[in-house]
Amino acid sequence: xxxxxxxxxxxxxxxxxxxxxxxxxxxxxxxxxxxxxxxxxxxxxxxxxxxxxxxxxxxxxxxxxxxxxxxxxxxxxxxxxxxxxxxxxxxxxxxxxxxxxxxxxxxxxxxxxxxxxxxxxxxxxxxxxxxxxxxxxxxxxxxxxxxxxxxxxxxxxxxxxxxxxxxxxxxxxxxxxxxxxxxxxxxxxxxxxxxxxxxxxxxxxxxxxxxxxxxxxxxxxxxxxxxxxxxxxxxxxxxxxxxxxxxxxxxxxxxxxxxxxxxxxxxxxxxxxxxxxxxxxxxxxxxxxxxxxxxxxxxxxxxxxxxxxxxxxxxxxxxxxxxxxxxxxxxxxxxxxxxxxxxxxxxxxxxxxxxxxxxxxxxxxxxxxxxxxxxxxxxxxxxxxxxxxxx
Amino acid sequence: xxxxxxxxxxxxxxxxxxxxxxxxxxxxxxxxxxxxxxxxxxxxxxxxxxxxxxxxxxxxxxxxxxxxxxxxxxxxxxxxxxxxxxxxxxxxxxxx
Numbered sequence: 001x002x003x004x005x006x007x008x009x010x011x012x013x014x015x016x017x018x019x020x021x022x023x024x025x026x027x028x029x030x031x032x033x034x035x036x037x038x039x040x041x042x043x044x045x046x047x048x049x050x051x052x053x054x055x056x057x058x059x060x061x062x063x064x065x066x067x068x069x070x071x072x073x074x075x076x077x078x079x080x081x082x083x084x085x086x087x088x089x090x091x092x093x094x095x096x097x098x099x100x101x102x103x104x105x106x107x108x109x110x111x112x113x114x115x116x117x118x119x120x121x122x123x124x125x126x127x128x129x130x131x132x133x134x135x136x137x138x139x140x141x142x143x144x145x146x147x148x149x150x151x152x153x154x155x156x157x158x159x160x161x162x163x164x165x166x167x168x169x170x171x172x173x174x175x176x177x178x179x180x181x182x183x184x185x186x187x188x189x190x191x192x193x194x195x196x197x198x199x200x201x202x203x204x205x206x207x208x209x210x211x212x213x214x215x216x217x218x219x220x221x222x223x224x225x226x227x228x229x230x231x232x233x234x235x236x237x238x239x240x241x242x243x244x245x246x247x248x249x250x251x252x253x254x255x256x257x258x259x260x261x262x263x264x265x266x267x268x269x270x271x272x273x274x275x276x277x278x279x280x281x282x283x284x285x286x287x288x289x290x291x292x293x294x295x296x297x298x299x300x301x302x303x304x305x306x307x308x309x310x311x312x313x314x315x316x317x318x319x320x321x322x323x324x325x326x327x328x329x330x331x332x333x334x335x336x337x338x339x340x341x342x343x344x345x346x347x348x349x350x351x352x353x354x355x356x357x358x359x360x361x362x363x364x365x366x367x368x369x370x371x372x373x374x375x376x377x378x379x380x381x382x383x384x385x386x387x388x389x390x391x
Numbered sequence: 392x393x394x395x396x397x398x399x400x401x402x403x404x405x406x407x408x409x410x411x412x413x414x415x416x417x418x419x420x421x422x423x424x425x426x427x428x429x430x431x432x433x434x435x436x437x438x439x440x441x442x443x444x445x446x447x448x449x450x451x452x453x454x455x456x457x458x459x460x461x462x463x464x465x466x467x468x469x470x471x472x473x474x475x476x477x478x479x480x481x482x483x484x485x486x487x
């Protein structure tokens with residue numbers, strides 16, 4: 001049954017904070033960094049006002065924040081945190097440890113360019129640097145998706161077959177600081193959806209002592225990595241079930257990918273994050289003049305939905321893949337993975353890579369239109385193209 | 392050596408049972424061995440405090456020797472001892 005929702009005008013950061021308040025985790029350890037700060041500021045206010053009874057641990061760095069989250073999760077707590085850019089980079093070492101120790105937690109990432117040169121605005125270089133860390137990665141198009149993805153992420157992380165940490169990505173400033181209409185579920189509905197946290201082998205279960213983080217050499221490390229690969233496969237299997245349960249409450253869909261006017265489209269843009277909203281606007285505009293254009297939005301980047309993407313793009317004429325980060329000396333990350341996914345299909349479309357929006361450079365409808373126009377005119381070139389760059 | 396298990400047979404996350412390091416005899420790493428002189432010892436317990444491997448064996452409040460199964464030969468005990476009751480000798484001296 002669709003729950004009765006309350007419509008509020010809030011930022012993406014506040015949408016994260018509301019989801020955290022309703023999930024009411026046992027422990028949140030975090031360190032402020034732009035543009036993540038408003039998430040923790042708002043959440044800490046909720047705790048101070050008695051609206052959540054979370055233990056908020058204000059640590060001295062992001063390395064310590066993730067370390068405290070790992071410790072709390074191993075103890076058996078339901079754990080959440082938030083960071084951005086260089087904060088995520090400072091966590092990097094412990095980010096891997098959280099995933100490999102199979103500690104479920106949810107981390108809001110407010111995507112921001114990694115230094116240097118120093119820049120506080122949106123791109124995906126921060127989260128793309130963690131794509132092999134073993135975390136599940138969800139990307140949000142708007143504040144509504146941020147809110148619902150955060151709730152979904154908690155349930156996904158703690159699934160007994162999964163037990164992996166999840167990053168919920170929102171574009172810095174574009175989503176985190178922009179006010180939108182967001183439909184909020186009743187507190188009790190979220191509480192029931194996430195349910196009671198049943199920790200796997202908690203350290204605080206003193207009747208059943210266990211060792212966390214022992215030395216793991218050439219005799220077993222490989223086996224543990226194989227288990228992590230399996231966990232991602234399980235995550236892929238479990239996601240549709242969890243998504244269906246949330247859909248039943250919200251009435252919204254949460255597939256790995258979202259197809260927008262894609263079925264009969266001949267020319268397609270593949271992207272993720274807030275730029276998907278801009279591309280939808282352009283698709284609508286171009287459809288009015290009879291252009292067969294469409295969008296494939298990637299919502300879940302890890303586990304990578306390669307088969308679904310390949311099926312959706314099979315038989316298309318030409319596809320532009322948009323990356324808000326670069327891989328220096330190699331193909332941009334989303335492009336490289338989409339290209340790889342298409343290897344197994346019969347009717348492969350022509351592919352073009354575009355890098356856009358680095359360091360918060362605006363991505364405008366004109367940029368999306370340029371990409372579509374070039375696809376339709378057959379203007380392709382080696383390597384990546386750039387949208388919004390002064391040539 | 393026990394047969395190694397497959398990835399399907401071991402606990403996830405690298406978890407193991409508590410206290411498993413008791414089976415890991417780190418004494419084989421030692422290049423210097425602590426030699427304990429019971430006559431000089433005043434049982435101040437400083438060696439017991441500083442030993443990182445819990446290898447100082449104490450019985451009824453008195454040091455009785457070192458547990459060579461775990462002592463890595465770091466020499467902290469010999470260094471801290473105020474009466475020089477512990478001296479470090481090359482491990483090669485004790486090899487047959």
